[in-house]
Amino acid sequence: MLWCAVTLAQNDTINRLGKVTIVADSYVRNNVVGQKVTLITGENIVKNPTNLTETLRFNSVVAIRDYGNGGTSSARFRGTSAANTAVLWNGINVNAIGNGQTGLNSLSLNTADEIVIKSGGGSVKYGSGAIGGSIHANDNLYFHKHQNFQLFSSYGSFNTTSNFFKTNLGTETWAIKLGANFNKSDNDYDLIDDRYKDTDGNYLKNSNGDYENYGLNLSVGYQFSEGNSLSFYTTGFKGDRLFSGELPNPSGANEKYIDLNQRNLVVWDVQKNQFSHVFKSAFLTQEYRYFSDKNNIDYDYGKSKRWLFNYDFTYHLTKNTAINAFLDLQNIKGKTNQISEKTREQYAFALGFNSILTKQWRYNLELKKEFNSAFTVPAVFSLGNNYALNDTNEILLNISTNYRVPTLNDLYWPGQGNTTLIPEHSKQVDVGYQYKNDWFTIKSTLFYMNVDNKIIWTPNNNSGVWKPMNLNESLHTGAEFFGGFCYSFSKNHSVDVATNYIYTVAKDAETNKELIFVPRHLFNATVNYQNNIFTAYAQNLSQSKVYTTEDNIDTPGAVLNAFTVFNAGAGVSLLKKGTKSLHVILAVKNIFNQLYLYSVSRPMPGRNYNLNINYKF
Amino acid sequence: MKTTKQILKLLVIALIIVSCNNDDSIELVNRDYSNGILISGEGSGAGTGSVTYLSSDQTSKYQFIYLSANGTQLGTYLQSMAFNENSAFIIVDNANTVTMVDKKTFIKTGEIKTDLNTPRFMTVVGDKGYITNWGDPYNTEDDYIAVANLNTNTVEKTISVANGPEQIVAKGNKLYVSHKGAYGTNNVVSVIDTATDDVVEITVKDNPDELLLNNNGDLLVLSEGSIVYDPWPTIKSETKAAIHIINTTTNTITKTIEFEEGEHPSLMTYDNGQIYYYLSGGVYKVNSGEETLPTKALISQSLYGMAVKNGNLYGVEANFTAQSNLYVFDLSTKEKVFTTKVALGASKIYFTE
Numbered sequence A: 001m002l003w004c005a006v007t008l009a010q011n012d013t014i015n016r017l018g019k020v021t022i023v024a025d026s027y028v029r030n031n032v033v034g035q036k037v038t039l040i041t042g043e044n045i046v047k048n049p050t051n052l053t054e055t056l057r058f059n060s061v062v063a064i065r066d067y068g069n070g071g072t073s074s075a076r077f078r079g080t081s082a083a084n085t086a087v088l089w090n091g092i093n094v095n096a097i098g099n100g101q102t103g104l105n106s107l108s109l110n111t112a113d114e115i116v117i118k119s120g121g122g123s124v125k126y127g128s129g130a131i132g133g134s135i136h137a138n139d140n141l142y143f144h145k146h147q148n149f150q151l152f153s154s155y156g157s158f159n160t161t162s163n164f165f166k167t168n169l170g171t172e173t174w175a176i177k178l179g180a181n182f183n184k185s186d187n188d189y190d191l192i193d194d195r196y197k198d199t200d201g202n203y204l205k206n207s208n209g210d211y212e213n214y215g216l217n218l219s220v221g222y223q224f225s226e227g228n229s230l231s232f233y234t235t236g237f238k239g240d241r242l243f244s245g246e247l248p249n250p251s252g253a254n255e256k257y258i259d260l261n262q263r264n265l266v267v268w269d270v271q272k273n274q275f276s277h278v279f280k281s282a283f284l285t286q287e288y289r290y291f292s293d294k295n296n297i298d299y300d301y302g303k304s305k306r307w308l309f310n311y312d313f314t315y316h317l318t319k320n321t322a323i324n325a326f327l328d329l330q331n332i333k334g335k336t337n338q339i340s341e342k343t344r345e346q347y348a349f350a351l352g353f354n355s356i357l358t359k360q361w362r363y364n365l366e367l368k369k370e371f372n373s374a375f376t377v378p379a380v381f382s383l384g385n386n387y388a389l390n391d392t393n394e395i396l397l398n399i400s401t402n403y404r405v406p407t408l409n410d411l412y413w414p415g416q417g418n419t420t421l422i423p424e425h426s427k428q429v430d431v432g433y434q435y436k437n438d439w440f441t442i443k444s445t446l447f448y449m450n451v452d453n454k455i456i457w458t459p460n461n462n463s464g465v466w467k468p469m470n471l472n473e474s475l476h477t478g479a480e481f482f483g484g485f486c487y488s489f490s491k492n493h494s495v496d497v498a499t500n501y502i503y504t505v506a507k508d509a510e511t512n513k514e515l516i517f518v519p520r521h522l523f524n525a526t527v528n529y530q531n532n533i534f535t536a537y538a539q540n541l542s543q544s545k546v547y548t549t550e551d552n553i554d555t556p557g558a559v560l561n562a563f564t565v566f567n568a569g570a571g572v573s574l575l576k577k578g579t580k581s582l583h584v585i586l587a588v589k590n591i592f593n594q595l596y597l598y599s600v601s602r603p604m605p606g607r608n609y610n611l612n613i614n615y616k617f
Numbered sequence B: 001m002k003t004t005k006q007i008l009k010l011l012v013i014a015l016i017i018v019s020c021n022n023d024d025s026i027e028l029v030n031r032d033y034s035n036g037i038l039i040s041g042e043g044s045g046a047g048t049g050s051v052t053y054l055s056s057d058q059t060s061k062y063q064f065i066y067l068s069a070n071g072t073q074l075g076t077y078l079q080s081m082a083f084n085e086n087s088a089f090i091i092v093d094n095a096n097t098v099t100m101v102d103k104k105t106f107i108k109t110g111e112i113k114t115d116l117n118t119p120r121f122m123t124v125v126g127d128k129g130y131i132t133n134w135g136d137p138y139n140t141e142d143d144y145i146a147v148a149n150l151n152t153n154t155v156e157k158t159i160s161v162a163n164g165p166e167q168i169v170a171k172g173n174k175l176y177v178s179h180k181g182a183y184g185t186n187n188v189v190s191v192i193d194t195a196t197d198d199v200v201e202i203t204v205k206d207n208p209d210e211l212l213l214n215n216n217g218d219l220l221v222l223s224e225g226s227i228v229y230d231p232w233p234t235i236k237s238e239t240k241a242a243i244h245i246i247n248t249t250t251n252t253i254t255k256t257i258e259f260e261e262g263e264h265p266s267l268m269t270y271d272n273g274q275i276y277y278y279l280s281g282g283v284y285k286v287n288s289g290e291e292t293l294p295t296k297a298l299i300s301q302s303l304y305g306m307a308v309k310n311g312n313l314y315g316v317e318a319n320f321t322a323q324s325n326l327y328v329f330d331l332s333t334k335e336k337v338f339t340t341k342v343a344l345g346a347s348k349i350y351f352t353e
Helices: A002-008 A013-017 A026-031 A052-059 A408-412 B002-017 B065-070
Strands: A020-023 A037-041 A063-066 A073-076 A085-089 A114-119 A133-138 A140-143 A146-156 A160-170 A174-185 A211-225 A228-243 A255-272 A275-291 A300-316 A321-336 A342-356 A361-372 A380-388 A393-404 A424-436 A440-459 A466-490 A493-508 A521-530 A534-543 A563-577 A580-589 A608-616 B036-041 B050-055 B078-083 B087-092 B097-102 B108-112 B119-125 B128-133 B144-149 B154-160 B165-171 B174-179 B188-193 B199-203 B208-213 B219-223 B227-229 B235-238 B242-247 B252-258 B267-271 B274-279 B282-287 B305-309 B312-317 B323-330 B335-344 B346-351
Touching: A020 A026, A020 A228, A026 A114, A026 A133, A037 A052, A052 A063, A052 A073, A052 A114, A052 A521, A052 A534, A073 A085, A140 A160, A140 A174, A140 A211, A160 A608, A321 A361, A321 A408, A342 A408, B036 B078, B036 B323, B036 B335, B050 B065, B050 B078, B050 B335, B065 B097, B065 B108, B078 B119, B078 B346, B087 B119, B097 B119, B119 B165, B128 B165, B144 B165, B165 B208, B188 B208, B208 B267, B219 B267, B267 B305, B274 B305, B305 B346, B312 B346, B323 B346, B335 B346
Parallel strands: A085 A133
Antiparallel strands: A020 A140, A037 A114, A063 A073, A114 A133, A146 A160, A146 A608, A160 A174, A174 A211, A211 A228, A228 A255, A255 A275, A275 A300, A300 A321, A321 A342, A342 A361, A361 A380, A380 A393, A393 A424, A424 A440, A440 A466, A466 A493, A493 A521, A521 A534, A534 A563, A563 A580, A580 A608, B036 B050, B036 B346, B078 B087, B087 B097, B097 B108, B119 B128, B128 B144, B144 B154, B165 B174, B174 B188, B174 B208, B188 B199, B208 B219, B219 B242, B227 B235, B242 B252, B267 B274, B274 B282, B305 B312, B312 B323, B323 B335
């Protein structure tokens, strides 16, 4: 069953290895109680390696709105806003200070050992923005004798190439992980909308859409003794892209955007007797440069620096109960060319209680209060329950409150910022059911969430000047589903299926209208077949119609139509020996050349091809 | 495998639910939009720029009239429109286009897609179109007037002007251009001789925007005044707004009516000797012969665009995430007599009859 477990990505590969592994964000990996958690593994990433937007679209319940392929892109869970999604790098929240979001094309996670998708709020552990859900990228360190290398390279239509190199090395005391990636594309695909053609009858091209980005990351761990380790993570990213134009005149575009991100983290993890201590310190910098015209020397910029220190203490009262205390200190500095440097200092305390009551029933209760120098943050709590009916069936319950703080732009934008803003606040209930046997996994959850004091930019009645205000309240109800199936005919001959589905009704509490750009139905599935020589897969992604205006007018100028797109790939295994393997795969994306859009007037690419090599040695 | 069947069943159901509707084409309609009111909306991320038609008697209204006539969209942001006898010209600044349509049917007859850079406003003289262009809004040196040949739909030449050219009107062989200053600030009205392309500047109060000719053939200019922050919310400097009257024979300012410190009007229109302007949630009226401004608003209403005709004031309250509101006020009773939903980000009102 080994092969199945890996591709299904739902069993705990780390525990199964039976070796000591350091995961900086071990909480989301192993200790989430009462919420739905799914994994995107390296096997999934190489099917959708172009950018994180694509990886998440085809492998999770996250709805993504982007401004053209490769452009500004943001993730939304359950119909919440982009600022209500937290993105974490080895457990550290990396949402931008300026706008509270993480641009999914402003980082590359191709070399992550896994991407964990946690549905629902998690502000107690993960802070601001963890309202709709969170996306966790983890680099793992393995303390046993090993050396694994992976080289992945793909090239295809529109001169698009995605490449990464990744290595995990280690002994009983040392562990090293090094990753490097490079992505580039001319991104000048045909905009396959028959209504818009040039005078010669040809499709217009996606113009000014080129992008190029590089990332490098290094993680090093040292184990002093069993249960006592020090690890260091560092990563740098530079993204250089143009912002493409929209129909009817895509050639009118000439904007450019540069991202420069650097992150460092040290973790000291000591576990002795009933005590566990985890010290973390991180230093993060982010910068963007926006050129209104790519030929200009002048640009708008925003920069931030963040120091954080946290200490996580756990005391095991008995074998089955533990109390946990958590202290977090942060110093955040941000500025833009229009906002002079602002500093925010914040500290937070959290208390947790974990207990395994009976063989079936596990629960935890967590409380957190944050204080900072700029505004009042509400105390939040989370109560999680896992109740196992038997070996295969489990019921989950989570009740929590969560928040997202006003951003630097919300507070201080020249002439418009509002320093009296308070954080958005959510209350949610998740009731889940999970089923697992050797071939088959179901993870499902019903959710209800209320997000209040939403920060909305709105024109001031008197002056007409746009200002952010704590205005709206929204209600989010729905259901999420993950289904995984895997069957091995023999040791090297298997088929597996993974599907995600989310039904979302997200409405404004006052007007009862649906929130814009929220599909009611979002579905994706991947079917994978593999034997000794051949491998083949098919993927699909379906999204129902979305309204683009808040009054939900249902006419062609104000909706994006429902669509279904299919991708497929097939290839051969040229080498398979021990841990060594070499696969060559030809992939066809959007096989049926479907016209589909995630934002107004910006069609996505039609049928396109890429060839990739995945070499592990 | 019972479970396998169940999963497959689920897959099929989900596929049916999100059944794919690939048909983006829409049914084209041919209507007569010549007698009525056109409201242009700038558009936003929620939808591209669009035009709403309302008949003069307010009994019929059609939204997205360009989309219904042509099946295609205009792009964002629909800044303004210009007209001649048979055509309407739709200026979309981010898309760098001017789209020509038949004034009656709104069916597309041509477009200018090159040599425009953040176009703002246009005026038509004979077979020439004069289009103000900001260039890069941050660059104060690359602003120009594009001179388009309307027979070939190409830009024949450009005339360099001061930063941030905004509205443009023609009188005889002269063009008058207000320079609001794009993303910065400016304080001139350019006068361009269409025969020689010579440019003369008249200095006015800061940020001139609205520009129109009154019944005497004088030019009315609304300078909004400027506020400079350093950094926000500290005001580094603030200047006064004013209404100027410019004699178009001598090209000199004959009258300046200043606003109070801190007042920054944003809209102005003119009808039958009366100037109407919008300031902080209210519409005010002043006779163009007056020397002082009223202290009391005629109508209290938040507006983003306005126009006056036949004793009615038409105003739009823009919404960029939903349909905007159009209000009609009877100027004699000051009462709101009509309200309807119009284009996303509605900003300009034009009368086509």
